[in-house]
Amino acid sequence: MATHDSYDAIIAGAGHNGLTAACYLAKAGLRVLVVEKNDWIGGAAVSRSLHDGWTYSSCSYVCSLLRREIVRDLDLPRFGLQVIPYEGGATFTADGDYFAYHSDHDALRREIARHEPRDVDAYDRFSRTVLRQCRFIRPFLLRNAPDPTSLNVRDLQELLFLVKRAHGLGARELAETMRFWTMSIGDFLDEHFHSPLIKAHLAGSGIIGTGLGVYSPGTAYVLLHHYMGDVDGAIGAWGFARGGMGAISKALGDCLAEAGGVIRTGAGVDRFLVDDGRVKGVALDNGDVFFAPVVASNMDVKRTFLTHTDRDQLPADFTRAVERFKIRGSSAKLNIALDAMPSFPAAPPDAAFLRGDLHASTSLEELERAYDDWKEGHWSKTPYFDMLIPSQIDPTMAPPGKHMMTVFVQYAPYDLEKDGVRSGQNWDDAARKALADCVFDKIEQACPDIRQHIVHAEVRTPLDIEREVGLTEGNIFQGELTFDQLLFNRPVPGWANYATPIEGMYLVGSSAHPGGGVMAAPGANAAREILRRGARRSAKAA
Amino acid sequence: MERFDAIVIGAGHNGLSAAAALGARGKRVCVLERSSQVGGMAADGRLAHLVYNLSESEKRRLGLNLSAINTISLARDVAHVAIRGGAAEFADGRAHPNAAAYAQLHARLVRFAGVLAHLAEAPPPGFEGGLTSLEGLREIARLGKVGLGLKRLGKAEMREFLRVILSNAFDVILDEIPDGPLAGALAADAVRGAWAGPRSPGTVFSLMYRLGQGGEVFRPVGGMTAVAAAYAEAACRAGCDVRTDAPVARVMVENDRAAGVELADGTKIAASAVLSSAGPLQTMLLAGVGHFDVEAARRARTMRAKGSAAKLNLTLSARPAFNGLNEAQHAARLLVAPSAAEVERAFNPAKYGELPKAPVLEMVLDGARLSVIAGHVPTEPQGGWTKAARDRLASIVIDTIEPHAPGLAALVTNVEVLTPADIAEMTGAPGGHWHHAEMGLDQVLTLRPIAGNARYRLAVHGLYLCGASAHPGGDVTGLPGRNSAAQLLADGVL
Structure with a gap:
């Protein structure tokens, strides 16, 4: 028999943002229900065992952006969350050399000098600029984005905060900030560095997850988006969640359970129930119906309104704006079980940088060409990858002596071109295998024996990510991080404050400000907004 | 030594515009032009061939006679689209399905x-x-x-x-x-x-x-020469002394103040203000880069100005005929830009220093002369702009037009290819860039041409930028020049 229960708030989707919002609401005393279509929670922050003995962080794979304020608020370490920083990284060249990124500043300077003495001081200048921009932007992450067209007191306050911060920079810094936000990572790096290899190594963060090339204006901001996190206060550092990214979701889930929230997995939202412009609840695809005065969607804005909401409940211009919202699939993912640590002949024995992020794209031109291929609906023959072997640091990921490797691939189109037709449906097994082969060929530039060690490999195309996680086109940020979709424009102008035209209905996912990454800021901000708008525990709720 | 209130380096339309604005305020101004003609890119129709965003007041002030023309975007299937401002229809007069949108x-x-x-x-x-x-x-x-x-x-x-x-x-x-x-x-x-x-x-x-x-x-009726002439006349009417074949070798600086210029032949002319139509880096070099702080010089050096447009002037033995266009329609601005996707694709090769495969073209037919702007050529192709590279570009462009105007290739008697390198050489535009500096969001308004120098003035007192690299930017608008003069006067330099 179908269930019909009432709650104070229902969250559709148990991604990390949905869980975060649920935790805040439950801790505020609301009776919260989280519904999830998969049999597990976490959305794109999951640890899954697809091959016996190995654990994959099958979507997102490293951690840095998770806001420490939220970790503290929800006391996540008490629920088992442990983030282990990793140090360094490297880009391997075709001629058997490498550029190693060391977190030790002196070691890094020596390594840069080995490639290009002129770039040593340039790096310090570069990192100072990036750090300054991070400091500027971080306070905005946990605030609402001001609506510049509104004269409402809160928006004016937020706007004033922004103006004050901007004014505090001084004229010179303000100009620098405006420039940084609008330029391309390629131009920015060209201004600082001489070595193509060093530029290529640093450029990756500007393109990961986006449908832009290294020379597209706005990619410097994307770099910032990847740098503004921290691990234990070290800004820009990245780390592994012990036990995989699912550990974050698990901690959030346990926190929610302790606060009295309920999670139901295995049945997703079929329809948001709306009556006369007001949300009533959700109808699930298994027939269950749940009621609540507050319903928040962790799905992206397109999925929420174009697929699961009756169109006639929405203003036409809003629907139009949602249709125009750009969510472009641009990345794929390989998760690999290895029977041993593959060899990296170029690297010194036991090099610490092998425990970091590894790449094999050696020039900005190579990266830009990869983007050109993507625009035409192809994956690049020389793809950019961000590859890590977390089992070197986190023994829970693979059996002793064996290893787990995660390979993020940029650019893989969602609408793959085949015989002149571009469609997500073109991602069949043959295409999936061809993509994997292409990536392995490129990985061989770094570790030639990779293929011999593969025990199991999972290839996740943008279509697979869309199907499993529910991210439209498999876009990892729930929407492109371009200027026209950031701050007060995210997800659509006029609706940047998590509320929607349907009363009582909210967005808590990364489609909302400040955007994607395992940051939890949209979820926390949305919960704050929901509570501010007067959501409270009702006496008659079940 | 001859003495003026202000010297303007470069008699491009912006230089002339700045001079006219100062002259109108009673200042004695001398305009020094390196080449033998005034007008810069608008000089003789070899480069710019159309006017887009010149304001009404500016047109009136200059007494310019401009006629608005149609744009015809050529289609491979001859379903050309005729555009006039916001109105679009098929060139054969049929209604366009997307006209309203x-x-x-x-x-x-x-x-x-x-x-x-x-x-x-x-x-x-x-x-x-x-x-x-x-x-x-x-x-x-x-x-x-x-x-x-x-x-x-x-x-x-x-x-x-x-x-x-x-x-x-x-x-x-x-x-x-x-x-x-x-x-x-x-x-x-x-x-x-x-x-x-x-x-x-x-x-x-x-x-x-x-x-x-x-x-x-x-x-412009009378071609771009008429525009150049109108600007020159406005400057002369305002009492400015416009001299051609007068290349400036350096800007004289005394006590961090502009003191005048020295010409290539050694002649010195004194003035307490110098306005330069050149880019910020070129201007700093003229004054001696030692007068500027390292940061400003670095910004000037890294200003984005990669020329991407080439100009081809095709001399034809007879008027060509374009498929699907009547006699009158040949006077329109003709575009080869089959789709937005192809415009994007056309840019790809330029990024890697390669010649375009299917360039986007803007053409104006003037009797038996076809004036063509080819978009997205590399600033400097791999191997440089050799004769072979120029010839290849010419044949690529002709091959691109040929399907729309069958027989064109046979009519071509001469092709003048002006690459970004040539444009830089002819006009002094940084990088041969059509707008002197990229009009990206990181280089407009307060950030144009470079952060810290947006108000036309450079660190040397009395030295100003007045060319298209300064705010608001490129095209024939006269505004960078006019604004620069206004800023100079507001700063109380003169």
Whole structure:
């Protein structure tokens, strides 16, 4: 028999943002229900065992952006969350050399000098600029984005905060900030560095997850988006969640359970129930119906309104704006079980940088060409990858002596071109295998024996990510991080404050400000907004 | 030593515009031009061939006779689209299915461009003096006016403005109309002369810049020479002394103040203000880079100015005939920009120093002379602009036109190929860039041409920029020159 229960708030989707919002609401005393279509929670922050003995962080794979304020608020370490920083990284060249990124500043300077003495001081200048921009932007992450067209007191306050911060920079810094936000990572790096290899190594963060090339204006901001996190206060550092990214979701889930929230997995939202412009609840695809005065969607804005909401409940211009919202699939993912640590002949024995992020794209031109291929609906023959072997640091990921490797691939189109037709449906097994082969060929530039060690490999195309996680086109940020979709424009102008035209209905996912990454800021901000708008525990709720 | 109040280096239209503005205020001005003709890119029709966003008041002031012309975006299947401002139809007179959507998009962009046009009419907003100073308050008032203009659009439109201004032309166009020659024409206008494809964020801004005066395209009666002449005449009427064949070798600086210039032949001319039509780096080099702080020099060096447009002048033995166009339609601006996707694709090879495979073209037919701007050529191709590279570019361009005008190749008697390198050489434009400096969001308004020097003045007292690299930017508008003169006077230099 179908269930019909009432709650104070229902969250559709148990991604990390949905869980975060649920935790805040439950801790505020609301009776919260989280519904999830998969049999597990976490959305794109999951640890899954697809091959016996190995654990994959099958979507997102490293951690840095998770806001420490939220970790503290929800006391996540008490629920088992442990983030282990990793140090360094490297880009391997075709001629058997490498550029190693060391977190030790002196070691890094020596390594840069080995490639290009002129770039040593340039790096310090570069990192100072990036750090300054991070400091500027971080306070905005946990605030609402001001609506510049509104004269409402809160928006004016937020706007004033922004103006004050901007004014505090001084004229010179303000100009620098405006420039940084609008330029391309390629131009920015060209201004600082001489070595193509060093530029290529640093450029990756500007393109990961986006449908832009290294020379597209706005990619410097994307770099910032990847740098503004921290691990234990070290800004820009990245780390592994012990036990995989699912550990974050698990901690959030346990926190929610302790606060009295309920999670139901295995049945997703079929329809948001709306009556006369007001949300009533959700109808699930298994027939269950749940009621609540507050319903928040962790799905992206397109999925929420174009697929699961009756169109006639929405203003036409809003629907139009949602249709125009750009969510472009641009990345794929390989998760690999290895029977041993593959060899990296170029690297010194036991090099610490092998425990970091590894790449094999050696020039900005190579990266830009990869983007050109993507625009035409192809994956690049020389793809950019961000590859890590977390089992070197986190023994829970693979059996002793064996290893787990995660390979993020940029650019893989969602609408793959085949015989002149571009469609997500073109991602069949043959295409999936061809993509994997292409990536392995490129990985061989770094570790030639990779293929011999593969025990199991999972290839996740943008279509697979869309199907499993529910991210439209498999876009990892729930929407492109371009200027026209950031701050007060995210997800659509006029609706940047998590509320929607349907009363009582909210967005808590990364489609909302400040955007994607395992940051939890949209979820926390949305919960704050929901509570501010007067959501409270009702006496008659079940 | 001869003495003037101000010297203007370069008699391009902006240099002349600056000179005229100073002359009109009773200043004694000398304009020094390196080449033997005035007008810069507008000099003789070898480079620029059309006028886009010259303001009405400027047209009246110059007494220019401009006629608005149609744009015809050529289609492979001969379903050419004739465009006039916001109106679009098929060239054979049939109604275009996307005409209404196009009209709406065009009207909206023109409306938005109108809000920005206020900003172009004066030096860019800036807060050098701090928000609380008198200057700061004046700036707030000015921005307030722009804000008011925005408010007048209404809330929904204002939101739309704030979204699209930062967006890319490709998405904004294709959100409204399906891809094809009509979308291609808009996409091509967004990136003409730019080192960017329509998918690059910020290209809506450059499109709006073009549409600042209503979005019509004008062909000057008498050719671009008439425009150059009108500017020169305005300068002369204002009492300016315009000298050609007078290359400036250096700007004389005394006690960090501009003192005049020295010509290549050693002649020295004194003045307490020097305005330069050249780019910031070239100007700093003329004055001696030691007068500027390292940071400013570094910014000038890294200013983005990669020329991406080549100009080809084809001399023909007879008038060519384009498929599907009647006699009168041959006088239109003809575009080869089959779709926005192809405009984007056309940019790809330039990024890697390769010649274009299917370039985007803008053509004007003048009797038996076909004037062609080929978009997205590399600033410097691999191996340089050798004769072979030029010949290849010429044949690529002719091959691109040939399907639309069968028999054209046989009519060509001479091709003049002007690459970005040539344009830099002929006009001094940094990098041979059509707009002297890329019109990206990181190089417009307060950031143009470089952060810290947006108000035309450089660190040497009395030394100003007055060319297209300065705010508001390229095209024949006369505004950088006029604004620069206004700023110089406001600063009390003279």
